[in-house]
Every structure is written in C-alpha cells, then in structure tokens.
Amino acid sequence: MILRQWLLICSVLVLGACKHPLVIIGEGDIVDVNGGGFGCTLEQFQAGSTACSVNAVAGDYSVRYQAVPRPGWRFVRWEGVPCAYYSESPDCQFDWTSEQVELWDSVYPDFDTPATVAVFEPFNDALDLFVSEVSSQVIQTQCIACHIDGGLSSHTRLVFLPDSEAGYQEHNFQQFVELAEDQAATTDYVLGKVQGVGHGGGVQLTPGSSGFIAMENFLTLLTGDSGSGGGEGLFADYTLADGGETLRRAAVIAAGVVPAPDEIQNARNAGDEQLRAMLRGLLTGEGFHKFLIEGANDRLLTDKWIDNRLFNFREPYYPDLANYFYDQYLSGEVMALRGMRPALNYGFARSPLELIAFVVENDKPYTEILTADYTMVNPGLKLPYRADVEFEDESNMDQWLPAEVEGYVRIDTTTSYERGDVGAKVSGGLATDYPHAGVLNTPGWLARYPSTDTNRNRARARWTWYHFLGVDIERLASRTTDPEALADTDNPTLKNPNCTVCHEVLDPLAGSYQNYGDDGFYKDQPLGMDSLPRLYKRDNTPEDPYQFGDVWYRDMRAPGFGDTPLTNTDQTLAELAAQIVQDPRFASGTVKFWWPALTGEEALTAPENTEDVDYAERLAVFEAQSEFIESLALQFANGIGEGAPFNLRDLMVEIMMSPWFRADGRVVQSEDVEEGPMLGIGSGKLLTPEQLDRKTEAITGFRWFVQENNGVEVSQLDGTYRLFYGGIDSDGVTQRATEMTALMSTVVEAQPLQLGCVLVAVEFNTPRAQRRLFTTVGKDDVSEDLIREQLVVLHEKFLGEEVSVTDPQIDIAYALFTETRAERMTKGFDTRLNGTDEACPFQFIPVAESLDLTDPEHTLNTWVSMMIYYMTDFRYVYD
C-alpha cells in the first residue's frame, strides 16, 4: 500500500530520478533530520526553491523529515503523500530503494507529482503556547528541579507543580501571570534568568535555542512586551572590510597564504556570492590543513601526546606493538625502537585531529567526525592497528590514510603474556571488531581525559558535552549551592537535586563510555567483557551493586543521551555518536568549536551579574552573537545556500562573511560607550605563532630557520619560541595568548633580526623578475622615485594595504630609509652584508654559497633595516 502511494508521486526527471515536492502551510521548516541533503525551509518554499518544488530524488530515498515550527507557530499534521506508518509525529519518514524508484520511473513516467505537506498554525493565546511549547519542553525539564516546593528555588516567585499533579499546567502558567503583574520588564527579566543572569541555577537556555525561543514567544504573547532584544543594531556604526581585505585576512588566518594583488582586486569588486566562492576556494591545501589541525587541537589538546608517551608498550591490547618492541629489544635493535616511539606518539596525538581534517577536506558531512567507522592511520600506527594501508614513504609519519583497527585484542583465557624489559610477548586473546565512533574512541582522545574508579568517565563526558554540543556542564549550576547538599553522602549525584542538576545530564553520557577503561582501552578487564574496575567488582555479594555480566555501575544512571537510553553494550559510543549528531546542539556546538580558530576569541558566554559596570553591553553582544550562532547552526545542519548539510567549509565561509569577522572600522567613535565587550570582534586578531610563521613564508618564501623535530619540520616560531609567543603545549599551557606582552614582542623582533639579512641577500642575488619582494629596485638604486615605488610594494606585501608613493606612510618609510643609509655612510659601516659588525646567520638557512654580499652603496643593509621595520609593524603581527 505504502509503496503504491509512493510510486504514484514519482515522475521522471532524468533516468532513475523522480521528484517529491514539499509544501509548507503556515510558518515552519521541513528539516532532514539525518542531514542527507533534503529538506525545505520556509524561505526556500516562499522563494519557490527547487529544494521544495522539485526535491529531486535519485537512488535510494531514505529520509526522515521533521516539521519544525517557527516561533509562535505549532506543527499540526502532515498532509498529502503520507509518511511511513512507523513515523512518529512530527517526523515523516520515507524508505525506498533505488530499484523501487526506478521501477516506477520506467512504468509511469508522466504522472503529476503530489506533495507532502507540513501544516503549521499559530497559537491562539499565551496559555495555548505555554501548554504546547513551554510546559514540557522547558518547565518540566529545565526548571522543575529547583523551582518546586521544597526545592532550592522554593523561595522565589516561580514555584511550579510537576506534571504528575493535576492542574499543573494551569498552575504553572498562573505563576508567570502573577510574576508579570509585579515584575517590570518581565520578558527581559525571565530571559535574563534562563541565561544565567543573577540566577542560582546558572545557564539553562541559550538565545536561539528552541527552548529559549519558545520562552521568548510565550512571554511576548503573555505580556505584550517582546523584550529589549539587545543584539539588534550591534554593528550599525561599524564598517566592514571590503572583499579584498576580507580575502587577504581570511587567507592569512585560515590558509596560510597571501593572495596575489589581482585576486585581491577581484575580491574587492566581487559581489557577496562571488566573494563566498573565493573564500571557499582558499580553504584547501597544506596551510588550510595545518589550520584545521591547530584549530581542532586548540580544543581537543591531544597534541599533548606528541611529546608524551601515551601508554606503556607492554600493554597487551595491541600485541603486534608489544611483540615488536619485545623482539627488537632482544635482538639489540634499540635504534629502531627509538625511531618508533615518536612515530607512535605522533600517530596517537594527531589521529583524532587528522580525522577531523579528513572529513572537512573531503567535504564529508561534519557529523562523520563522530560517526566515522574508521580512524586515521600514519606509518607509526599501521603496526599496532594491523591497518590495511600502504604508504608511499614509511618514514614520513605525517601521512594519513583512513583505515580500521584490526589489531586490537582483549584479554581472555587464551591470552599468553610474558613481560619483557621493553615490550611484552603476547599471544592469543580475543580478536575484536573495534567499534569505531569517530574521534570519541581514538586512543588520543580517551587518554587525554583519563578516568578513575570514582570519576567514572565523567571527564570524558564533560568534554564531549563541551566540544561537540557546546554545553558547559559546570555552568549549569556554578552558583551558590546548599552546604548540606554538598555534604550529602547518600549517593547525591543520583538523588540530591543540588547535584542532579548537572549529573543527570553528565552521568548518562559518562555511561556511554562504559566500554573504555581508565586508560582508554576497550573492555580492558580480564575476560574482555567490561571495563569496570576491580575494586567495584571485587566483593561480588548479593548486597553489592555489581552483578556478574554488568558492564556499567548500577549505582549510577544508565548509559544514555538526554532521555534516550543507549542499549548497545558493545557499541555504546557509536550509538551515542548517532544521537549527538542528530541533536541541534551539535550544529551550534560546531560553530562554537571553530569560532576561536577564525576570530581569535572564544564564543561569548552570558554575563551573570547585573551589577557589573558593563553588564548591559556584554549582554547585548552576547545575545547578538548567540542569535547569529544559532541561526548559522540551523543553516549548517540543513545545508548553507545550495550546499550540503554539515559542510564545515561552507560554515567557515559564513563566519568569515559575517561582521564578527569583518568588522574593520567605526563610522563614529563613541566616547561614552563601554567598549570592552567588542574587544574580540573583527580585524585586529593577534596571529598565532603558527599563523605568523605561515604568513612569513607566504610573503618571503622563507621560514625562520627550520629544524626537524621528531621527523616534522618546525621553524623557530612554531618550535623553539612557540610558547614564548603565546602558543600552547596542549598540556600545562592550553590557552593561547590573545594580547601582546613585552616578552612576546621580543619574538616579533627576533624574527626579522635573524631572517632579514638572509632575505635581502637572497632577493638581490635573484633575477628581478623572479623576486618576491624587491621587484622595482636594483642593488645599487638610490633614486627617490624607485625607492618609494619599492616601499609601496613592501607596504602592500607585508601590511596588506595599497598606498601611493606620496602617501604619508611612504613618506615616513622613505625618511627612515634615507636616514638609515646616511648614518651608514657617515659612520663608515661595513659595505657588505654579513660584515664584521653586523652578522647574517647564513649557517641556519640553506642558500647558495656564492651570494654577492657586497654593498657599496649601503642599500642592501638599509633594506635589511626596512625588513625589520615592516616585519615588526603592528599590521604584520595582527590581522
């Protein structure tokens, strides 16, 4: 029956394809929950987009639509072509094979195509809206834990009834009615509270979330006051960087390149869509790859393992590795082992980061960072994983290929283990089909947040919430807590509302890591059945919670995600990953995850204290940013423009197109406005050491003295001086510096001091047509016109600004040039580069030995000074 109805709707577009129009009545969206590229937004429908009117279907058509009402509206029903019988409203599911589609295409090519229709209608009144959207979704899930008789917030004006009591909705609605009668600006007041403003319960809802919107709509309907909407007009007196400046800045930050002048000019003349395409075109290549790795590591911090051994090579779980070390050591091949260690460290550290990069660079749905049924392998990991991959160069550890872990073995009665001085002799054991779950069960990630018998995976859960869902558990209830509750010893995390406010969110997700032991090994306990600690299992008496066969603690909440239990005891993490990527917070969490990499600042959190002097300004900026993030997240999940859902490069382009990235000037300077909240917005971002390193290479062709560190090339900036210059080590130092200090400025100076002379020497020993920098002057040219022209070139290359030869900035630079050269001549300084009193460190950089270093006119040495001048300019180290 269902098949027949479906077949009736198909008509041939092309061979093997048909269409399935989607129609919206009222205001709402039809969302493809699984991110398969289908769906129809209200705007698309109103604009007559083919995403709605055609909705082309080719091949298998397995899709779950969800009707998502807009604020003030509710979903009523589906009409038209019916959903599969097992769809649960507001979902509408279709599951047909390509053969079924093609069959109908060939038999009935000319039928008109009926649509599936999502019907929405507006709410009648505030009570109606409250019952439909607020009561169960917000009050009974977010508020009731504290705002209940006997609860922590029973002294407040909002004390609710639980849904187990009769008349609870009317009672709870009346609470808001009474509040509105004696509380001025009720909408702002309540919305501030749910964001954590003066709220003992901390942050409960964020602007743009469905719960927040429901609450906002309800309060507006109830009070007739829509609130201050503090975010509106935030950028009204700001100017944005033009297309050219945006392109250059994006290129430096995200791609480690500097566009050619004609590309910048084209971008300057481009419309928004053309600029989007140009920005997207930047997001490729080695520089972008490094940007992705650094951006991901700034959050996940697994680079800690690059210089720290992840685990003991005697562990039996990767027997090929343990045996290799055992055998090599016995045979005296110690050097081979020394080479193996950094390759392994690098592999374990970078594998989760490389997975993210692989997903992004191949335009796979970003959801795959958690759902991938494979991992990323370098030559170091090939051995322990028994990965079925071949590398072009086994000695280059920075090659990565997707593969499955086939070498993981659990301990059982067949395991034979002989401990060696190095490694171990291991045989037997329980072969394991490693249940990949993207980043979540990579050894690097699991070990970065090790567990304990009492932590019980809560750290892993906390950071899973934070990094992949954008939820900071500790902010759920960071405020004053009842002392008696903190002293409660009767399993408070399960029973005491002071504690459950966090733990009911945290603990089920902790349970989803149930198969991974303290060090991150899968079912690491003897017999290979679970990862529960021996201490918990040791007294297996009827009174103890542990029962034989358990895989999780009975005195904790069961594994789950939100209200959804996770029941697959072997692949719990994979099941969790599937749940997470369907949660709207995954999309907004992704925006927040990548926000600092592009803007240099964390996404804002709500100000908590109304008495702060800049509270109003901070709230306004926070609200505006939150609304932007939530809006962008919705687009990201559904596909930005005509793009595919969950495409991270599309998302990055939209951030770079936004004023949060492009704000570049003010129309009017305001004297009286608190500017602190805007300090992290727009241009003026301090480049990271890695970004400055790539910028220097892109402009000059040189990195600052490259050395090899464990097989990877690093410069002074991203190696020796990385921490001095505000970088991180992913262990003790995990936050990048965003402001320059005197000490950091010494690094800014040191780079051109050591590199400038080499640059000038190489440039002037290269035919002019092939030079990067000195394209207008010869070695001995001293005419003012030529010098000014050259200064214009350097100004553009290093500082990214086009100026004329008569610009005052060129006047200043020319004055510096002439004064410097005059002093050299007056004081009789050496007429060579690398002279007796000014050293040029050629020994640290591979250049031709036969360079002409003579400098009879003192021009070369003067140009060295100009290198220092430009490379220590504010505009060079900030972007």
Place this chain on the structure above:
Amino acid sequence: MSMTRGLKRRDLLRLAAWSSIVASMPRPFTVHAATGDNAGPLIVTLQVSGGWDVSSFCDPKANVPGEKVINTWANTGEIQQVGNLSYAPFAGNATFFEKYYQHMLVINGVDAQTNSHSAGVTHNWSGRLSEGYPTATALAASVFGADLPMGYVSGGGYQETARLVRYTSLSNPEGLAGLINGNVTLWDAEQQYRHQSDLDRIKRYQLEQLEELLGSSTLTPRQRHAMETYYQARVARTELGAFAELLPTGDELQPSVQVTGDVQSTVHRQAQVALIGFQSGVSMAADLFLRGFDTHADHDQDHEPMLAHLTDAVDYIWETAESLGLADRLLVFISSDFARTPRYNSSEGKDHWPIGSAIFMAKNAPWGNRVVGGSDELQNALNISPATLLHDDVSGRHIYPGDVQRTLRVLTGVDQHESALRFPINTGDYMDFLT
C-alpha cells in the same frame, strides 16, 4: 586592515595614561627607570590546583568515633600546635609550620559554595562565583605595575585580568635571556645582528606610525586595544635587559620535579623566575601554579608528596626572597579550589569538599601567628561574627572566598583604588582579619 590617518591628542593621552609614552617621546623609549625602583608591594600567590586537603594541613582533623575515618594519619598521630597555629602531622608540615608560623595568617572554614572546579577556582581567585573579575594580583599589577614590562607574571591557573593589565607566562624560561638580548647572535655573544642605533631608529619611526594609526577616529575597539597593547609591549620591552642579566641559565634554573606518577611540577622554577623579575624591577605580582591535588583515588599516597612539595616550594620562595633582599616587601597568598571530603571513598581517595582554607604570609607581619574562622570536627564551616571574628551561630555567617579576597586587596593596597571599586565584592559586613 585599513587605517585612516589623523592623530588626535586625545588618543595619545589615552595611550600615555598607561604606557607613559608621552614621557618617552620622541626619545628615549624607557617608560620606567628599571632595576628595582618599584617600591610597592611584591606579591606572590600560589594556586594549589585541584582542591587541597586542609584537614591534613592547616585545619587538621582527628578522627571522630562513630564516624568514617577522616584521616589515616589520625589513627596514630595527633594534631600538632605551634604558636597559635595547629597543623596535621603529615607530609612536611612540621618543618614548615615550625619555621613560618609567626609569619602566617590562616583562615579556616572558608566556604567555596561549590564542588565544581571551575566555579571554585573562579570564586577563590577573584572573590565571586560569577566570571569576569580579575585576580587580586592583576588588580595590584594594574595599579602599581602598569608600566612594568612584566608587571604581572603567571605560571598558569586562573589568569583573569579583566583587561586591566596583561600577564606574561612563566611557562618556559629556558632560552629567555637569549631572546631578550635578541640583537646578540646565537653563536657569538660578542656579535650582533644590527647596530643598536639602527634598531632604535626603527622603533622611533614606528612610534610615528603609531601616531598615524591611533589618530584614526574610526578604529574598532579591538584594533585600538591591539595597537595600544602592542606598542606598550614594544616600548616596555627595553626594560627587559635588566631581567635578562639576572636570569639563570642551564643548570642554574630550578629543575622540574616529578612529584607523583603524573605530576611534573615547575613551581620552584616559576618562583625563581618571578622573584628575579621582582629583583630586576620588571615585575611586582606573580601567580604560581601547582596542580596535582585532585586526589580522588589513593589520596594519602599522592597528597602527601604534593603537600610536601607545596611547603617546600613556599620555603623556597621565602629563602630565595631573603637572599635577593626582597623578603621584607613580599606578600605570599596560598589557596585552592576548595578542599577534600573528611572521609575516604571506595578508591581510598577523597572527593570535593567546599569548606577549605587560605593562608597569608608576610615576614614579621602584625597579623602573623593567627588563625581566624574555623570548621567543626567534621569540617563543616562555622558561622563567624564579622565584628568579633568569633564563632557565633546567632549573628555570624560563613567566611567566603570574597572575604579572603577583600583582605588580599587591603594587603596589596588596592582596596580603595578606582580599579578595585569597579569590581566590588559583596560578601556582607567586612571581616577584618588583620587587626
């Protein structure tokens, strides 16, 4: 970014307010007569990360019959007393308390009001649970060390500055001297890359560019702030030479120490570099950071060496300060996220407990050899009268981290300063722990 031109006097004055650039224009670029002319306070705070067990330290607890064991050491040992201070016979406590009790003010029964690390850290180091307040060290540095090149240095932990001042990381002092003396070649201390007059000229011209850039009326807050901080850094950088001259190198640097299986501590090295910063006049406030106290498992095994390492580090601070002639001006403050449960869990660990302690230290301070506040035999906070500082269940209240931070502001002389008044701490009636 693009910048328009047109210097306004207002902008330069604004810049000068914090960087003293006006005093240096057009030359020289010094903003502060270096090498020790800062006569203000010298402040070291030690952030004990993870939650320390004060029941085995400065708020010692014996075991209570009928209750779970609070401390294993209490099965055989007894609480010790020196002067007015009590301490637990554990780790290196005896040596430490015997040596320093006359210089110590111990505040017990401090209610952090949370068991969350991040909230506890924020509360204890800023004075309130909400985010956004600066550390007391940042406040002091903004008042007394704003024009110092490294007025505020940090070894990690809570580092909120509220943009009053910037902190300089102490993460890796090796090679620092070479970097500061950047014009000396890497391979020959007698050689330089450029003539110093050349570098001075470049800096002078860049100041002219600064006039151009900061003169714009269309800068965004971020652009303006970045420019100001950059050029402040460039100007103040000159003073770092005095610091570099005193910096130890190689084996002279305090080594990092493997305290427990997974704790590698650099706190001695942080202290060493911070104090040399004080000595050379480039710094006046330092936050030192020591992690490893979050002992949810095998508490005694791990906490004992951690506490011993902590007291050894404090001793090192004082001994070094004495040898450098700084001890008479030094204030040391020690605290943690919160404390640990007065009982062991199933893993022989101790979990989070909100009632902790804080310690002030200054040489021969009038408030030394003093304990205020307190907790009961099961480490529940007592209500303390703000007027008498005595236990008072009727009119008293708990001591909060805000009370401790208010005291720290008083001791550093910033409590009535405009900068501090922007960040009021409202814990109720002032508790004067000092008189």
